[in-house]
Amino acid sequence: MIIASVSNVVVWAVWVAAALACLGSAVAVVSFSNPFYSALALIGNLGSLAVLYLLLSAEFVAAAQVLVYAGAVMVMFLFVIAYLGGRADAPWAGGPTWQAGAAIVAAGALFVEIVVVIASKADGRLSSSAEIRRSFGSPGEIGRLFLTDHLLAFEITSVVLLVAAVGGVILGSHAREESALAPGTGDADARA
Amino acid sequence: MLGPDVSGYLIVSAFLFATGALGVLVRRSPLIVLLSLEIMLNGANLALIAFSRHFGRGDGQIFALAVMAVAASEVVVGLGLIVAMARRRLDLDVDKLSTLRG
Amino acid sequence: MTPAAWVCLFLPLGSAGLITALGTSISRRTAGWIATLACAGSFVAAFVSFVAMLGREPENRSELSTAWTWLTGGDFRVGFSILTDPLSMMMMLIVAGVGSLIVAYSIGYMDGDDEERRYFAYMSLFVFSMLMLVQGGNLLLLLVGWGLVGLSSYLLIGFWHHRPEAVAAAKKAFIMNAFGDATMALGFFLLIQKTGTLDYAPVFQRADGLSSTVLNLVALGLLGGAVAKSAQLPLQTWLPDAMEGPTPVSALIHAATMVTAGVYLIVRTHPLFELAPRVEDLAAGLGAATLLMAGLIALVQTDIKRVIAYSTMSQIGYMFLGAGIGAYANAMFHLMTHAFFKALLFLAAGIVIHALSGEQDIRKMGGLRALMPRTWLAMLVGGLALTGVPPLSGFFSKDSILAAALDRGWYGDLLFAAGLVGAFLTGLYTFRMLFVVFGGEQSAYVQEHPPHAHGDAVARWSMYLTVGALTVLAVFGGWFQFAGVWTPITDWLDPVARPLVEASNAQEAIASVLAVVLGLAGIAVAWWLYSARRARVPKPSRVLERKFYFDELYAGIFYWPAVALTKLFYWVVEGPLVGGSIRGVTDVARWSGSRTRALQTGLVRSYVLALGGGVAVLIVVFVAVR
Numbered sequence: 003m004i005i006a007s008v009s010n011v012v013v014w015a016v017w018v019a020a021a022l023a024c025l026g027s028a029v030a031v032v033s034f035s036n037p038f039y040s041a042l043a044l045i046g047n048l049g050s051l052a053v054l055y056l057l058l059s060a061e062f063v064a065a066a067q068v069l070v071y072a073g074a075v076m077v078m079f080l081f082v083i084a085y086l087g088g089r090a091d092a093p094w095a096g097g098p099t100w101q102a103g104a105a106i107v108a109a110g111a112l113f114v115e116i117v118v119v120i121a122s123k124a125d126g127r128l129s130s131s132a133e134i135r136r137s138f139g140s141p142g143e144i145g146r147l148f149l150t151d152h153l154l155a156f157e158i159t160s161v162v163l164l165v166a167a168v169g170g171v172i173l174g175s176h177a178r179e180e181s182a183l184a185p186g187t188g189d190a191d192a193r194a
Numbered sequence: 195m196l197g198p199d200v201s202g203y204l205i206v207s208a209f210l211f212a213t214g215a216l217g218v219l220v221r222r223s224p225l226i227v228l229l230s231l232e233i234m235l236n237g238a239n240l241a242l243i244a245f246s247r248h249f250g251r252g253d254g255q256i257f258a259l260a261v262m263a264v265a266a267s268e269v270v271v272g273l274g275l276i277v278a279m280a281r282r283r284l285d286l287d288v289d290k291l292s293t294l295r296g
Numbered sequence: 297m298t299p300a301a302w303v304c305l306f307l308p309l310g311s312a313g314l315i316t317a318l319g320t321s322i323s324r325r326t327a328g329w330i331a332t333l334a335c336a337g338s339f340v341a342a343f344v345s346f347v348a349m350l351g352r353e354p355e356n357r358s359e360l361s362t363a364w365t366w367l368t369g370g371d372f373r374v375g376f377s378i379l380t381d382p383l384s385m386m387m388m389l390i391v392a393g394v395g396s397l398i399v400a401y402s403i404g405y406m407d408g409d410d411e412e413r414r415y416f417a418y419m420s421l422f423v424f425s426m427l428m429l430v431q432g433g434n435l436l437l438l439l440v441g442w443g444l445v446g447l448s449s450y451l452l453i454g455f456w457h458h459r460p461e462a463v464a465a466a467k468k469a470f471i472m473n474a475f476g477d478a479t480m481a482l483g484f485f486l487l488i489q490k491t492g493t494l495d496y497a498p499v500f501q502r503a504d505g506l507s508s509t510v511l512n513l514v515a516l517g518l519l520g521g522a523v524a525k526s527a528q529l530p531l532q533t534w535l536p537d538a539m540e541g542p543t544p545v546s547a548l549i550h551a552a553t554m555v556t557a558g559v560y561l562i563v564r565t566h567p568l569f570e571l572a573p574r575v576e577d578l579a580a581g582l583g584a585a586t587l588l589m590a591g592l593i594a595l596v597q598t599d600i601k602r603v604i605a606y607s608t609m610s611q612i613g614y615m616f617l618g619a620g621i622g623a624y625a626n627a628m629f630h631l632m633t634h635a636f637f638k639a640l641l642f643l644a645a646g647i648v649i650h651a652l653s654g655e656q657d658i659r660k661m662g663g664l665r666a667l668m669p670r671t672w673l674a675m676l677v678g679g680l681a682l683t684g685v686p687p688l689s690g691f692f693s694k695d696s697i698l699a700a701a702l703d704r705g706w707y708g709d710l711l712f713a714a715g716l717v718g719a720f721l722t723g724l725y726t727f728r729m730l731f732v733v734f735g736g737e738q739s740a741y742v743q744e745h746p747p748h749a750h751g752d753a754v755a756r757w758s759m760y761l762t763v764g765a766l767t768v769l770a771v772f773g774g775w776f777q778f779a780g781v782w783t784p785i786t787d788w789l790d791p792v793a794r795p796l797v798e799a800s801n802a803q804e805a806i807a808s809v810l811a812v813v814l815g816l817a818g819i820a821v822a823w824w825l826y827s828a829r830r831a832r833v834p835k836p837s838r839v840l841e842r843k844f845y846f847d848e849l850y851a852g853i854f855y856w857p858a859v860a861l862t863k864l865f866y867w868v869v870e871g872p873l874v875g876g877s878i879r880g881v882t883d884v885a886r887w888s889g890s891r892t893r894a895l896q897t898g899l900v901r902s903y904v905l906a907l908g909g910g911v912a913v914l915i916v917v918f919v920a921v922r
Contacts, residue, residue: 013197021206028210028233032217037225044229051236054206057197058247063239063255070262075232075269082273083225086280104905105219111912113212119919120204128204131195132250139255147252155256159263166267173274219905227900292898 017057023050037086041079048072060139195247203244210237222287224279228272235265297348298361301380304341304388305427307334308395312420315413324412325754328403331416335396335423342388349385354791357382360433360495367436371492377433379496383792386628386785387430387560391553394635394766395423398548401643401762404755405544405650415455415542422448426553430560435484435494438561442480442521445554446473452549453541465537472534476524483517486510500567508572515572518565519579526558526612529586533846535609539601543646546601551608551642552635559612559631562619563793570622570796577707580620584714587613589844591721595728596840599656600645603729607682608638610718614697617711622796623700625786629777630693632785636773637681637690640766644674647759648733651747658729663738667747670760672734674767679730681770683723683815689774691812694719696777699799699807708797712807719811723818731826 023046030043048071055064120128137143148156210233217230239258246254279286311334315327322330349357362377378384399419406412425448429441446469454466488494490510491502503511522528527535527550538550549555562569562579569576587610594606611634618627648664648671649656665672681688684695698715701708749756777785786795799807842848897903 010196017197017202021202024206025209025213028213031226031229031233032213032221037223037229040226040229044232047233047236051240054203054240055243058203058243060243060246060255060258063243063258066259066262067239070266071232071236075266078269078273079225079229082277085277086225086286101901101905102220104909105216105901108219108905108908108912109212109216112215112908112915113208115912115915115919116208116211117205119915120208121201122919124201128200128248131199131248134247134250138247138250138252143252144255144259147256151253152256155260159260162267163263166270170270170274173271173278215908219901219908222901288900291900 013057016053020050020053020057023047024054037083038080041076041083044079045072045076048076058139059134062139062141062144200244200248204241207237207241207244210234210240213237222289224272224276224286224288224291227288228269228276232265232269235261297345297352298359298378298380300341300345300348301378301388301431302361302363304338304345304392305378305424305431307338307341308420308423308427310334312417312424315417315420320413322413324409325403325407327413327416328399328406331420332396332400332403334420335392335399338423338427339389339392339396342385342392345380346385346389349380349382354787357791362433372488372494374434374436374494376437378431378437379433380431381792382788382790383560383564383628384430386632386789388427390632390635391423391426391430394552394639395426395548397762397765398544398552398639398643399423401547401646401759402542402544404751404758405646406542407751407755411455415452418448418451418455419545419548422452422549422554426557429557434496435487435499435565438564439477439480439484442525442557443477445549445557446470446477446525449473449538449549449554452545453538455541455545459540461537462540465534465540469534469538472531473524476521476531479517479520479524481517483514483521486514486517496564500565503568503571506571511568511572512575515569515575518561518568519575519582522558522561522579522616523582524558525561526555526616527609528558528613528616529582529589530846532586532590532609533843533850536602536605536843539599539605543601543642543649546605547639547642547646550605551638555608555612556615556631556635559615559619559627562616563624563628566619566622566624566793576620576622578620580617580707580711583613583616583618583620584711584718585613586610587617587718588714588721591718591725593840593843594725595721597725598659600648600658600661600729600733601642601656603658603725604638604641604645607641607722607726608634610722611638611682611694614694614715614718617715618697618700621701621704621708621711623697624793624795625777625783625789626693626696626700626795628789628793629785630697632776633681633689633693633770633773636766637678637688637770640674640763640770641678641682643759643763643766644671644678647671647763648675648747651749652742653745653748655741655745658732660739660741661733662736663734663742664747665734667738667742668734671763674763675730675734677767677770679726681774682726683819684719684811685815686808686812687771687774689770689772691808692774692776692778695808695811696799696804698811699804700795700797702803702807703797703799716810716814720814720818723815724822725818727819727822728826731822735826 027043027047027050031040031047034040034043048067052064052067052072055061055067214230214232214234214237217233218227221227221230239261242254242258242261244254246252246258276286279291284291308331311331315322315330318327358379358381360377360379362375364376365373366376367374399416402415402419406415409415422445425441425444427441429438429445432438432441450466450470453469454463456462484494487499487503490506491499493499493502503514524531535550535555539546541549569579590606590609590613594603594610597603597606611630615627615630615634618624618630648661648668651668651671652661655661677688681690684690686692698712698719701712701715704711777783
């Protein structure tokens with residue numbers, strides 16, 4: 003409950019900064035032509051999100067976000083971008099196409115709709131949040147929930163991760179065999 | 195609750211989601227598309243966490259953790275595909291990868 | 297009496313089935329023997345039945361035997377039954393007797409043909425069908441036999457199916473007969489509706505109370521069928537074409553038996569005709585008209601078989617005349633004698649045709665008398681019998697019909713005159729044929745192709761013996777009745793078909809004398825034209841040559857309009873509507889597929905855009921609906 007010991011103003015200030023960083027980095031991800039820069043912007047996005055999670059008293063999730071997302075997933079992304087050589091892709095090249103226009107309209111519509119829907123259906127119930135205990139969002143709490151109420155989700159998630167791992171290995175190994183049989187390597191069959 | 199109430203977080207979440215959608219629709223490189231997908235997922239995560247705080251229950255955070263795990267798996271497979279495409283010397287342009295057309 | 301009748305009916309069917317089942321495992325000659333023995337056995341069975349019938353009282357000679365109930369529909373039932381009475385007995389003997397002789401002849405005639413087995417199977421089928429026709433115990437079985445003989449006729453006319461003329465002739469015969477079948481069926485429907493049954497006795501009883509319109513319609517329907525089957529005016533054009541079939545077929549089907557089925561029908565259903573006297577008069581009139589027309593056309597025919605065919609048409613005209621005026625026994629008697637001498641003429645002509653290697657044009661023949669004396673004698677007997685020269689069979693039967701006509705008032709006198717003219721014509725065309733073929737010097741063709749015997753000893757003797765038997769029958773077959781003096785046939789048929797008219801002795805005498813005189817006059821004219829002067833066969837008039845333009849008339853009325861109609865339907869309905877609708881369906885399917893295919897761009901982004909857009913719309917919908 004770090005938040006409780008700090009005054010409202012500080013919280014507001016932190017919130018504004020984190021929110022602006024989040025939004026800005028999101029726009030940056032979409033706009034940069036160099037994929038490397040986009041990946042870095044995404045890391046920034048993930049970091050500011052972690053701050054926002056902290057403001058919402060979700061400490062474990064914030065930590066997981068930084069460790070898993072920013073730490074593992076983004077590193078993987080950067081590996082691949084480095085491997086591929088960062089091909090540039092100018093998004094707004096060739097002028098505005100009808101698809102780009104339609105995309106902006108659709109995205110804008112989505113944003114507006116979500117806000118409007120939530121606002122109209124909320125009926126003012128969103129103004130006051132519930133009181134929480136000290137242990138809210140702590141690892142113990144998360145663990146307890148995982149092993150009691152959401153045990154099935156826990157197990158299934160582990161299966162999904164296994165499947166992804168296997169899939170990754172297959173996708174990777176298939177490519178390796180392909181390159182081994184490329185013309186020029188005559189002793190591929192002997193080794194296979 | 196200190197700071198802005200849930201609605202502020204929800205607006206941020208909606209903006210993230212819309213931006214991610216825009217990125218998916220506009221960008222041609224599959225890598226950037228995946229990154230935009232990550233933004234969308236994170237936007238959803240933020241909404242989940244915000245509501246979890248609003249109602250005082252931890253279920254939203256559990257859900258967010260599950261989403262994170264699934265997102266990670268999806269990135270694995272997606273990147274594997276991209277690497278396979280690169281090995282086959284295919285053009286990494288979603289517009290050009292249209293063999294499954296009618 | 298009845299069991300023998302059943303045997304008589306089914307033996308030929310068994311032969312047909314046996315020959316078909318054994319197929320090529322038996323030799324061709326064996327197939328011929330099977331068929332001949334079956335038909336002969338049929339005749340024996342018929343004879344046994346006949347003897348049994350003789351032993352009964354005349355009132356007691358009808359027996360209806362039902363094997364099982366064939367059809368039921370509400371109150372209407374039809375049984376598979378055969379009627380054994382004097383009329384059917386007479387027909388059974390004729391059909392089985394002459395039939396077995398002709399089938400025996402076929403062993404020789406068809407010797408060497410590739411498809412002999414099929415021929416004998418068909419012939420057996422025909423004999424069965426004809427027996428079914430005459431033995432049928434109700435109108436429906438008669439119709440079954442009627443249709444089956446039509447089928448057998450079609451199969452046998454088109455026997456040499458690789459000849460297009462034969463196939464066309466078979467179709468023509470079948471279609472014209474189908475017309476007659478249709479009118480008969482319509483008549484039967486009326487009978488079922490009005491009397492509720494198709495059995496002979498109940499129908500005849502209940503017919504008494506029906507209105508004259510119904511009776512006329514029924515009689516007209518029956519007459520339509522009879523006219524079609526017997527090749528009378530106006531449905532006569534198929535018979536000359538039917539000569540495309542083998543000669544024994546022409547003898548059996550188109551001379552002795554099938555074409556006489558119309559006469560049998562009228563005699564069998566005479567109570568109905570008597571209740572519709574105008575139709576009966578019409579039948580007699582048609583018969584008279586046909587006998588004149590056919591006689592005239594026969595004068596100019598150059599194909600030996602067609603001369604005999606038109607002669608058949610003419611003689612059946614006599615039978616129709618007789619049946620139409622009510623002289624049923626005389627008509628049946630003439631049917632019997634006609635079967636003898638007409639079959640004789642055909643079979644003898646068959647020997648001539650085979651001897652000349654298939655030549656049928658009489659203009660190419662001549663002087664065959666010295667080369668084929670026995671055949672000449674047989675044909676001479678047949679020709680004399682046909683012309684009605686005493687004491688041969690035709691004299692007794694034909695003249696009695698003419699005499700009976702005198703008993704019929706002014707209409708009968710008219711018919712009598714027509715019959716006399718017909719007698720003159722008969723003598724003329726018959727002996728024209730005989731003198732041209734057999735008389736004079738040998739033609740060039742005959743000199744180049746000297747007549748030779750056909751086939752091995754069995755084949756030749758089968759032909760000679762049967763022709764000889766028929767010659768005997770043609771001579772003595774008329775001695776069953778001498779009108780006015782001795783009438784066993786009329787007495788025999790009396791329980792079934794009492795004649796309406798009876799000529800007095802004076803009328804008989806007048807008729808006989810006149811007919812014979814005219815017949816001999818015809819012979820004399822033929823002699824003068826074709827033998828003494830050896831005139832070249834003159835160019836006939838257009839009308840006679842074209843057979844009174846009947847073929848053209850029917851082509852114009854039925855064929856060309858049908859062709860035009862089908863063409864119209866083809867262009868208007870079949871093409872655009874049927875074909876177009878099918879093509880239209882495929883075109884629509886293909887077009888919609890191509891439009892739908894345009895959505896499958898393969899571009900991920902457009903798919904996602906569609907998803908996003910759809911979601912946006914759905915959100916609005918859900919919110920608005922809630």
